[in-house]
Amino acid sequence: MTMKKLINAPENLVQELLEGFALAHAGKVTLSDSRLVLRASEKAQDKVAVVTLGGSGHEPALSGFVGEGMLDISVPGEIFAAPGPPKVLEALRTAKRDAGILFIVLNHAGDVLSAKVAGDMAKKEGIRFEQVLTHEDISCAPRNDPENRRGLVGCLPVIKVAGAAAEAGRSLEECAEIARRMEAGMATLAVAVSGATHPSTGEVIAAIDEGTMVVGMGQHGEAGGGTQSLKSADETAEIMLNALLDDIDAKAGDELFVLLNGAGATTLMELYLVLRRVNQLLADKGITLARSLVGEYLTVQEMGGFQMCIGKLDEELKALWDAPCDAPAWTRK
Amino acid sequence: MTMKKLINAPENLVQELLEGFALAHAGKVTLSDSRLVLRASEKAQDKVAVVTLGGSGHEPALSGFVGEGMLDISVPGEIFAAPGPPKVLEALRTAKRDAGILFIVLNHAGDVLSAKVAGDMAKKEGIRFEQVLTHEDISCAPRNDPENRRGLVGCLPVIKVAGAAAEAGRSLEECAEIARRMEAGMATLAVAVSGATHPSTGEVIAAIDEGTMVVGMGQHGEAGGGTQSLKSADETAEIMLNALLDDIDAKAGDELFVLLNGAGATTLMELYLVLRRVNQLLADKGITLARSLVGEYLTVQEMGGFQMCIGKLDEELKALWDAPCDAPAWTRK
Amino acid sequence: MNTLDYHGLARMFEGAAASVLEKQDYLSRLDSVGGDGDHGTTMARAMGKVLHAVKSHESQKIATLLQEIGWAVMGVDGGAIGPLLGMMFISMAESAEGLDVLDGEALACAFEAGLAGVHAQTKAQPGDKTLLDALIPAVEALSASARAGESIAAALYCAAEAAEAGAEFTKTLQARFGRARNIGEQSIGSADPGATSIALIFKGFMKGITDHA
Amino acid sequence: MNTLDYHGLARMFEGAAASVLEKQDYLSRLDSVGGDGDHGTTMARAMGKVLHAVKSHESQKIATLLQEIGWAVMGVDGGAIGPLLGMMFISMAESAEGLDVLDGEALACAFEAGLAGVHAQTKAQPGDKTLLDALIPAVEALSASARAGESIAAALYCAAEAAEAGAEFTKTLQARFGRARNIGEQSIGSADPGATSIALIFKGFMKGITDHA
Numbered sequence A, B: 001m002t003m004k005k006l007i008n009a010p011e012n013l014v015q016e017l018l019e020g021f022a023l024a025h026a027g028k029v030t031l032s033d034s035r036l037v038l039r040a041s042e043k044a045q046d047k048v049a050v051v052t053l054g055g056s057g058h059e060p061a062l063s064g065f066v067g068e069g070m071l072d073i074s075v076p077g078e079i080f081a082a083p084g085p086p087k088v089l090e091a092l093r094t095a096k097r098d099a100g101i102l103f104i105v106l107n108h109a110g111d112v113l114s115a116k117v118a119g120d121m122a123k124k125e126g127i128r129f130e131q132v133l134t135h136e137d138i139s140c141a142p143r144n145d146p147e148n149r150r151g152l153v154g155c156l157p158v159i160k161v162a163g164a165a166a167e168a169g170r171s172l173e174e175c176a177e178i179a180r181r182m183e184a185g186m187a188t189l190a191v192a193v194s195g196a197t198h199p200s201t202g203e204v205i206a207a208i209d210e211g212t213m214v215v216g217m218g219q220h221g222e223a224g225g226g227t228q229s230l231k232s233a234d235e236t237a238e239i240m241l242n243a244l245l246d247d248i249d250a251k252a253g254d255e256l257f258v259l260l261n262g263a264g265a266t267t268l269m270e271l272y273l274v275l276r277r278v279n280q281l282l283a284d285k286g287i288t289l290a291r292s293l294v295g296e297y298l299t300v301q302e303m304g305g306f307q308m309c310i311g312k313l314d315e316e317l318k319a320l321w322d323a324p325c326d327a328p329a330w331t332r333k
Numbered sequence C, D: 001m002n003t004l005d006y007h008g009l010a011r012m013f014e015g016a017a018a019s020v021l022e023k024q025d026y027l028s029r030l031d032s033v034g035g036d037g038d039h040g041t042t043m044a045r046a047m048g049k050v051l052h053a054v055k056s057h058e059s060q061k062i063a064t065l066l067q068e069i070g071w072a073v074m075g076v077d078g079g080a081i082g083p084l085l086g087m088m089f090i091s092m093a094e095s096a097e098g099l100d101v102l103d104g105e106a107l108a109c110a111f112e113a114g115l116a117g118v119h120a121q122t123k124a125q126p127g128d129k130t131l132l133d134a135l136i137p138a139v140e141a142l143s144a145s146a147r148a149g150e151s152i153a154a155a156l157y158c159a160a161e162a163a164e165a166g167a168e169f170t171k172t173l174q175a176r177f178g179r180a181r182n183i184g185e186q187s188i189g190s191a192d193p194g195a196t197s198i199a200l201i202f203k204g205f206m207k208g209i210t211d212h213a
């Protein structure tokens, strides 16, 4: 085991990390006894609640998106593993309100299954919710096969605009429509340059050979793309951007957001280089880089690489993007 | 050369990364033609300006601290190398105002030399400024030998409180006093578990053996501490915290901030574990964890490890800590 | 023995837990091929919860035991397997609601309901290299045997044989669901972890009944 | 030749640049021992700026050339060496202000002012293993020779010899300033990069003068 991580007993890892997380962001979030991450100050009951679920080990995601103008509840699972349906059902019960719940689910087998089981039960209990699935990874299935596209960091812009709409008092139908509109115009591609270790098992996640990179890497080191020789920042930006533009069928005159999500070990320095090139390439095509976001949002431990997520913006989505929010991983005045 | 970085030609690295940085945070900062990082919206001339300088390759530091309530100007140097005096002088000229300039300098040979040469020239030109040196690394010299203590991530809390004081219209003397008070009550210690590569030269920065960690690692991989076997998060937290508490002579009843600054590859997950343990240990000693900050602020490329910085807070410093700010690396509502 | 009472059911689940726990590492290794290598860990945690539910359960009612086991298994944060297996047991509970003993027909109905519960959660079909490739033949064999009037032990024996054959057959398949889908053809040659778990569970069911018969 | 004019000064600096550029990699290797391995790169960039300043300079005035060289060297973002070396040349410029030629006395004064300019920037003392350990003996030797009425070429020769001896001597010292301070005793055994650069610069000064004499 070649793990170089500062951890304690693996079986307590998630509990301990959540305690530290709640402590670090005490003004923004709280951790419930049953391990739901909640907003520190509850949203008014007449506004739509926004709930999501997902495995741990991707910090700051997903619990880092809990806060004013974003999520009301996140249900963290074990490392890289969805939480079971009982916890998800508890979250839906906690969020229950007449205004309804927007339930955002990333397309991964475990998450989808937990969401379905919990959702079916919630329905029986008369809990009103709308589920929105995010699945914007273009690497493993074409656009007309959305079921087989994974949900990567694209959940973040969806949570941002839907969260802003909910905060603004929009109806459940409107919030769901906004989330789906954002999702539909969006695409993500990941590249990995170096692997990571699984913090509980010590196993290597995605060993990547010297001098190579893998385009299409999944959120847990699953394959899905091709290994190629390591490229420059400019070349990598171009390869990824072109594939993404193609997928969303972007045209001159479009306004896009670009989100560069560091996988863990890749520096902000590198991400800035990529953004610079993306901006040049978009300008050449007459496309506007209307909003950008660069940082580590949904990580894969200490993996090297990043996810590039782009999506179409309209006036409403831009305004929602710009709305204030106050979550651990995204504060906007 | 085993570098797995997404970069372009090394000679353009800093220029390109700054362009991308300015693009990513266009609402908060701008990049001048001569490569100063300035606030996007200038502070009123009757308020003290806050200026700093430092090498690049530590992103988001230091330019990530430019923004409302924090820095007015940062002068980025080359990778791990201070900017030369001409640029620093230009920054002081740009910031020149009757209210004066608070000039924050991290104690590293190059930075100090550049600051001194530029400062001497600025004085001759009648530019009014107060210099505050940060040197809170306890690993390479005792408290009574401050000249030989390096300036690590402690610059961040100093910039925060001094920046808030400046924003609030406090005088140059007051801002300097606040910065020095914060600095005097503060101590930092770094631990490294895995090395990094220098992005321009491809050389290894601090190769660290399997199963070991280095306490007292400098900001560029300089030694200064001892190699020991890799410990758990809890043990590491305790070793570091005890050394720091000792240095600042913390007592029951004190209120402290704790800043955990990831070096690059170390996950937020690990930092949260450490914060959790720090909080327990402080509680045992009757010391209050009054504020905390966990994230990557001053990195060493993809190095594994973190800096723990603690410091004493009084009512005024807490209020300044809590004041709103809007910089790329720290937004507070 | 042609009916199964509460105690028999409890022994079946104890058998399943023992059978799975013995192969924990093997299951994780199977999951390392195309998945995230946690299947054995997750199954072990699930079976730990099953044992705890059996030991601490007080109602003495078949349906509530099944319900509790299902809910406990689902409470394991481990990805896909928890909800699938959990829904199987919960659906069995619904089918067994109100019954103090299960005869062959009732047992067949319960397992068929369990299978339906799994089907309702996933679009995976036979041949997609999932736990269904063991579960479907197991339930079919069990139903056929039970409805033919064979003993419950015999029915479980047939189910266990069929499940094992089904799990073995997954070696020839390419994964089309779950994480292993992403490695495409490379999944061929090694058995599906979920299907292997199903085979172990049915083997354990049978041993649980027959060892204590 | 007992005075130095603008063109002589320009040739001195061209010589210094050539001398340093030839040893760029060696300087970086020396800096790798206890520093950050960039000294050769920084010096090469600085000397590139020196050459550019010499080539493009138009005033034909000694002081303004020195001033421009100093400012150019300081403009290299490379850590400690830029401000130190830059202040040396800028201080020399101040000393040579208004002079069209430098005689031995003026040259000695200029270098003494340069040394003082460096001293003003750092608390490092002789024996601390910095560039001062080459610079101090070099300036002392130059002054002594020049004031003894020897030719400027001879004075520069003495300075180069003394600088080289000083740089060599730093091998026996433990670093107490700059980054190398952090490695403590491990710095003993290898020469200080900054002192080595000073030796190369004075060697180049001398060659610049004598090769074109």
Ligand SMILES: Nc1ncnc2c1ncn2[C@@H]1O[C@H](COP(=O)(O)OP(=O)(O)O)[C@@H](O)[C@H]1O
Binding pocket: A081, A109, A110, C031, C035, C036, C037, C038, C039, C042, C043, C078, C079, C080, C081, C082, C084, C122, C123, C124, C129, C130, C131, C132, C177, C178, C179, C192, C193, C194, C195
């Ligand atoms: N969508 C699905 N439909 C049916 N079975 C699935 C599905 N996803 C996973 N499985 C089953 O679950 C097994 C993997 O379980 P496990 O490793 O516990 O979950 P995860 O892949 O989430 O880590 C697979 O071998 C397969 O049998």
Ligand SMILES: Nc1ncnc2c1ncn2[C@@H]1O[C@H](COP(=O)(O)OP(=O)(O)O)[C@@H](O)[C@H]1O
Binding pocket: B081, B109, B110, D031, D035, D036, D037, D038, D039, D042, D043, D078, D079, D080, D081, D082, D084, D122, D123, D124, D129, D130, D131, D132, D177, D178, D179, D192, D193, D194, D195
């Ligand atoms: N504080 C100081 N005082 C005097 N000389 C110094 C000081 N710091 C560094 N030096 C000199 O600078 C040299 C290193 O230069 P360089 O590698 O360019 O700078 P840096 O260490 O900032 O990368 C050292 O060999 C030493 O001679």
Ligand SMILES: [Mg+2]
Binding pocket: C031, C035, C036, C037, C038, C039, C079
């Ligand atoms: Mg698995």
Ligand SMILES: [Mg+2]
Binding pocket: A080, A081, C036, C038, C039, C078, C079, C080
């Ligand atoms: Mg899993």
Ligand SMILES: [Mg+2]
Binding pocket: D031, D035, D036, D037, D038, D039, D079
């Ligand atoms: Mg150096």
Ligand SMILES: [Mg+2]
Binding pocket: B080, B081, B082, B110, D036, D038, D039, D078, D079, D080
């Ligand atoms: Mg340097």
